[in-house]
Amino acid sequence: MTWVRSASDKSITVRCTRERLRALVNDVTGCGRLMPGVESLERVAEAADGTDTRGVYHYRLATVSNGAVTFTPEYEARFDTSDPDAITWEPHGEHNFRSWGTFHIEDGAAEGEQRLRIETRTEASVDVAPVVVVLIEPFAQKETDEVTEGFLEAVREAVEQERAGVS
Template structure:
């Protein structure tokens, strides 16, 4: 078993208020389920959330992330999370809420790093990490797009 490490930083401009964005982010389970690949997510304690993600497979690795993260929502402009307990996946990150280019917009930035404990020979880590990095970047981009869509179409009937 070896740890595969990734990190990403992505941001998106959203036509919404800080209050609306913060309200969505504070709904940790509702917002978390918008992340691509989340199959199950539940609150299991004060600030603790259990995630089960879809299986990831690239022909060499077959892996289903299952982990618990602790969220800190005390900063109005930065919601952070970190791993809690021992699991096959660990994630650390921050949602940063920043001023947008106009008064009607805000910028949401996600800085994240993760580690996946996979059953492969250490020698193949250099081959697997680029795939994992690409997956992480795609998931983060998709997550930001889903948040933007939810906020910008909140008043539009679906």
């Protein structure tokens, strides 16, 4: 198994109150299900080995394939929501996928606007020879950017539709 790495840093302007955006992003399962490709997401209730699972969530993502590699990411991440403007996550346990990142909530350019930025890096354990990683990483980077951009757009749509009274 070889680790394929990618990273993304994308942002979007959202028209809503800071409190509403914070509430959505702090709802780890509700917000997380807006991410493209999430098939299941749930809070880990307790670990069989007795380790602390506060803030830990289990993800299963849709299978991705580029013709050479087919991969179904499954992983756990621990979230820290103690800073309402910088919600962070990091890998928890050993899985075939790892994700680190931060949601940054910043002032927008105009009143009633917020800037939501997602900074993330990922590693996927795939069954390929290390020599082909240089061929696979551009695909992984493209996927990471597309998922991040789609996630940001889905968050914006969710908070702006709620603001407009659309359910």
